Amino acid sequence: MPESNALFQLGIDLNSVSSNSQAEVLEFPVHAAPEVKASPLTSSDERKDFFIERDGDRFAGTHLIIDLIGASRLDDLAHIEAALRRCVEVSKATLLHIHLHHFTPNGGVSGVAVLSESHISIHSWPEADYAALDVFMCGDAEPHNAIEVLREAFSPSDIRVDEHRRGRGMV
Numbered sequence: 061m062p063e064s065n066a067l068f069q070l071g072i073d074l075n076s077v078s079s080n081s082q083a084e085v086l087e088f089p090v091h092a093a094p095e096v097k098a099s100p101l102t103s104s105d106e107r108k109d110f111f112i113e114r115d116g117d118r119f120a121g122t123h124l125i126i127d128l129i130g131a132s133r134l135d136d137l138a139h140i141e142a143a144l145r146r147c148v149e150v151s152k153a154t155l156l157h158i159h160l161h162h163f164t165p166n167g168g169v170s171g172v173a174v175l176s177e178s179h180i181s182i183h184s185w186p187e188a189d190y191a192a193l194d195v196f197m198c199g200d201a202e203p204h205n206a207i208e209v210l211r212e213a214f215s216p217s218d219i220r221v222d223e224h225r226r227g228r229g230m231v
Contacts, residue, residue, distance in 0.1 A: 071165075078224040093167065105119030110199035111231050120227030121178055121198030128191040128210060130217030134184035143213035144173040144180055148204035153177045155195055189216075 112119055125152045133139045137160055153175045160171035166187045173180040177197040184191040190212065199205040211219060 063120040087107070111227070112198065112225075117225060118231055119225040119227055119229075120205050120231050121196055121225075122202050123224040123226050124193075124206070125222040126193040126195060126207065126210065127218075127220040128193070128214050128216040129220070130189050131184075131191055131214040132189065133214055134191050135162075135169065135186040136188070137162055137169060139213065140169055140171065140182060140184070143209060144182070146209045146213070147180055147195070148175060150205040150209055151195075151197060151202050152205075153201040153203075174196070175201075178207065198226075212221055 071123055083121055093157065110123065128134075141158055141160060144158055146154065154175045154177060158173045158178060162169055166185070168186060169182060169184045171182050175197065177199050179194070179196055181194045185195075193210065195203045195206050206222060207219065210216075
């Protein structure tokens with residue numbers, strides 16, 4: 061099935077625009093086969109987990125909640141797509157798909173980069189020079205590396221980052 065129709069099976073046609081809304085939807089499929097880092101199954105079909113152990117904690121993944129304040133280029137789809145790709149690259153993650161939705165009339169963007177290790181999402185309000193991002197990654201990925209990419213890409217006057225260790229104490 062073509063990548064652009066994957067969510068259509070869920071009853072969602074992401075490429076159609078309702079008659080009462082003006083919106084632009086852009087798909088950025090990954091044309092090359094994604095790099096395979098490690099199989100989640102061993103040769104004996106035992107599940108190999110990708111949990112993280114750091115500072116005596118065992119958890120499923122690192123979830124960064126990032127606010128960009130006083131940021132620019134938050135309505136530029138091509139620029140946002142390039143920034144998300146760079147975040148994936150420097151975080152040593154594996155990109156599966158990027159989907160961005162451009163809202164009108166304010167030009168805000170909502171979107172997600174779906175990763176083998178989880179996701180990066182963005183919601184922007186260019187009229188307020190503000191963007192909210194989630195960077196959630198498990199395994200050997202390095203999500204903190206995305207922060208500097210976001211700083212360079214959107215030139216915010218302030219970046220606020222909160223970290224949550226998902227699954228802490230449960231895995």
